[in-house]
Amino acid sequence: MDALKTHLYYYLLNYNFNPKLRAIGRKTPFEAILQWYDKKPDIFVVNPNPL
16 A cells, blocks of 8 residues: 555655646646636635745
C-alpha cells in the first residue's frame, strides 16, 4: 500500500507542476489555480500559495 501511495504522490506532482496544458492557456494546473486565486480569493477555502 505504501508503494501505491508513493507512486500516486509522484504522479500528482508530475501532473500538477510539469506539463503545460493547452486547454488552460499553456499553464500548469498549479499556475492556473494561482491565477484564479489572484482573481477571486474568496472562492478558495485554503490559500494555495504555501503549496
